[in-house]
Amino acid sequence: MITVEEAKQLISENVSALKPVTLPLDQLAGHVLAKDIYAAYDIPAFKQSSMDGYAFRFEENLEVLTLIGEMAAGTSHSFEVKPGETSRIFTGAPLPDGADTVVMQEKIEKLENKIIVNDSQISIGTNVREKGTEIKAGALAMQAGDLIGPAAIGFLAGIGVTEAKVFPMPSIAIIVTGNELQQPGSTLKFGQVYESNSYSLSAALKHEGITQIESLWVSDDLKLLTATLNKALNQNDVVLLTGGVSVGDYDFVIEAAKNCGIDQIFHKVKQKPGKPLFFGTKNEKLIFGLPGNPSSVLSCYYNYVLPAIKTLSHKQNSVKTLQAKLTAGYQKPAGLTHFLKGIYKNDQATPLNAQESYRLSSFAQSNCLICLKENQQSFAPGETVDIMLLPH
Numbered sequence: 001m002i003t004v005e006e007a008k009q010l011i012s013e014n015v016s017a018l019k020p021v022t023l024p025l026d027q028l029a030g031h032v033l034a035k036d037i038y039a040a041y042d043i044p045a046f047k048q049s050s051m052d053g054y055a056f057r058f059e060e061n062l063e064v065l066t067l068i069g070e071m072a073a074g075t076s077h078s079f080e081v082k083p084g085e086t087s088r089i090f091t092g093a094p095l096p097d098g099a100d101t102v103v104m105q106e107k108i109e110k111l112e113n114k115i116i117v118n119d120s121q122i123s124i125g126t127n128v129r130e131k132g133t134e135i136k137a138g139a140l141a142m143q144a145g146d147l148i149g150p151a152a153i154g155f156l157a158g159i160g161v162t163e164a165k166v167f168p169m170p171s172i173a174i175i176v177t178g179n180e181l182q183q184p185g186s187t188l189k190f191g192q193v194y195e196s197n198s199y200s201l202s203a204a205l206k207h208e209g210i211t212q213i214e215s216l217w218v219s220d221d222l223k224l225l226t227a228t229l230n231k232a233l234n235q236n237d238v239v240l241l242t243g244g245v246s247v248g249d250y251d252f253v254i255e256a257a258k259n260c261g262i263d264q265i266f267h268k269v270k271q272k273p274g275k276p277l278f279f280g281t282k283n284e285k286l287i288f289g290l291p292g293n294p295s296s297v298l299s300c301y302y303n304y305v306l307p308a309i310k311t312l313s314h315k316q317n318s319v320k321t322l323q324a325k326l327t328a329g330y331q332k333p334a335g336l337t338h339f340l341k342g343i344y345k346n347d348q349a350t351p352l353n354a355q356e357s358y359r360l361s362s363f364a365q366s367n368c369l370i371c372l373k374e375n376q377q378s379f380a381p382g383e384t385v386d387i388m389l390l391p392h
Ligand SMILES: Nc1nc2c(c(=O)[nH]1)N[C@H]1C(S)=C(S)[C@@H](COP(=O)(O)OP(=O)(O)OC[C@H]3O[C@@H](n4cnc5c(N)ncnc54)[C@H](O)[C@@H]3O)O[C@H]1N2
Pocket: 176, 177, 178, 180, 181, 193, 194, 195, 196, 197, 198, 242, 243, 244, 245, 246, 247, 248, 251, 273, 274, 275, 276, 290, 291, 292, 293, 294, 296, 357, 358
């Protein structure tokens, strides 16, 4: 059995970013750029007003101007403003030819067709957005490696970009195994349990912006599981299986993986929960066999699956590890790293009750996993431990 650190190392050695794709602007959010973007145009594309007011050609001591026309936002015509003349202008409108300055309408007095400028602060260029001041044609707009957030989407739209080359999000199949599983909403018969793993996993994946997710259920049958796994592998970048990865007579994941030509990278990690975790690859595809207990599934997801998925999309791991002081002591046997569901607040971590891997009630309340070292048995109150902050 390998250690948690060895398992994480093996995954990172076997995962690299997916091949970049070109996506349209409205699908770029949440992706990392794979190629630099250069501006095609000067933006603003013309000299424009940043205020509602009056545009004129600035000259010292020029206070009375003659109104000769109007420039509204979106106008396609222009005219010339000579010294001593002015044009009514609105925010975003092009300056008329010859004008270089705008006075806000709050800072003038109007007498018929004359404008008196009452602005002691005004100087040449006041309230004017010069052409190309946001970006110049040919300049670097965004760099490969930049994460595209909402502001970046707006920026790219604003400079006329319609598509970009990015690292894609993986498509992911979730295969839940187990004859006992029933859908929430049905009445449980003796021996049945509600299926929850596909729900927690797909919620976690959607939280990452992943949209191509399919959930499949397979009974405990090697042939069926092999066929479903094969199909899922053909159609997806990642396959997450839950259950059937341990040593029971109806645990077929390891054998099905072999049947599908998956290379086993590891099976079983010195950890609780999630000891029977399986990880394999087939060409560039990743296969995680997550131990069926609902809490083991999520604990393995945050420790192993999420970092791998982030790497596929060329992103940083979003689970931050930091240190905190335990508010209570804890005892465990040596030999396995324990991940306790906990609450992190004010630099302190409190382990919750209900740590058993079949239970999710504590996970549902937690905001961190407290990592207790493999070979340490006793943890004192106030002792500093590593914690993983869970994305919320
Ligand atoms: N003799 C041994 N038995 C077990 C060992 C072991 O080392 N020796 N390891 C235990 C540990 S630790 C875990 S974790 C489980 C993992 O077993 P499997 O991955 O084979 O999972 P299953 O047996 O199929 O299910 C375990 C548990 O989880 C429930 N489950 C499964 N899928 C779902 C689902 N989609 N939604 C809700 N609940 C689910 C299932 O009913 C079982 O109760 O093995 C231990 N045994």
